[in-house]
Amino acid sequence: MSSVDKAILGTFPLVAVGPTEGYPPAVESGIRYLAAAEGLWREINLPWIRILHPLGPSTLPLPYGHLKYEVDVKCGPVPVELIREFNAVARACAPQENAAAIVWNAVEDYWRLAQRPVISASADHIEFREATLLPGEHIVIDVHSHGHHPAFFSRDDDRDDAGTMRFSLVVGSFNKEQPTSAMRLCMAGLVLPARVRDGELQIVTKEDA
Numbered sequence: 209m210s211s212v213d214k215a216i217l218g219t220f221p222l223v224a225v226g227p228t229e230g231y232p233p234a235v236e237s238g239i240r241y242l243a244a245a246e247g248l249w250r251e252i253n254l255p256w257i258r259i260l261h262p263l264g265p266s267t268l269p270l271p272y273g274h275l276k277y278e279v280d281v282k283c284g285p286v287p288v289e290l291i292r293e294f295n296a297v298a299r300a301c302a303p304q305e306n307a308a309a310i311v312w313n314a315v316e317d318y319w320r321l322a323q324r325p326v327i328s329a330s331a332d333h334i335e336f337r338e339a340t341l342l343p344g345e346h347i348v349i350d351v352h353s354h355g356h357h358p359a360f361f362s363r364d365d366d367r368d369d370a371g372t373m374r375f376s377l378v379v380g381s382f383n384k385e386q387p388t389s390a391m392r393l394c395m396a397g398l399v400l401p402a403r404v405r406d407g408e409l410q411i412v413t414k415e416d417a
């Protein structure tokens with residue numbers, strides 16, 4: 209096997225789902241593809257989240273086991289005071305944009321707000337350096353503000369979020385008393401509407417809408 213094939217197949221293994229015993233649980237962080245009865249699925253396992261979702265149906269039934277869609281947010285609820293803390297900073301910076309990361313430490317189980325050092329910012333854009341993470345820390349929520357503009361995902365935001373694996377939160381309307389917000393979960397190309405309810409990080413399903 210070529211070194212390229214070895215690297216790709218080692219990084220993205222394909223697992224067949226047994227019809228009676230399923231498949232071995234993920235022990236390491238990474239991406240696996242799963243051949244199931246209905247077609248091809250993808251599992252992303254990170255210290256703070258595990259997601260199992262269908263990629264595409266098979267045109268014929270396959271002789272494998274069934275899977276069901278799963279999202280397991282392993283980091284627990286986010287302390288809502290960190291979001292309030294960011295909103296306070298964003299309001300103070302408005303109309304300029306601001307950006308930060310809400311970080312969870314998988315080893316010590318703490319959360320913190322990590323401000324991103326700003327290179328340049330205006331009312332319509334922000335350029336920043338990534339927050340420095342300590343050992344065990346993971347960016348769970350990428351948060352930025354739109355200053356006085358309402359919260360929505362712009363084309364720049366789509367470009368920034370492409371390929372990332374984190375929640376993306378945008379807040380705005382800081383010229384008003386009640387800020388606006390928009391949130392989504394980005395998982396290496398998969399984008400799902402999301403929300404925070406009493407700190408719980410939730411995927412918004414069609415039933416919720």
Ligand SMILES: [Zn+2]
Nearest residue numbers: 352362365378
């Ligand atoms: Zn934005």
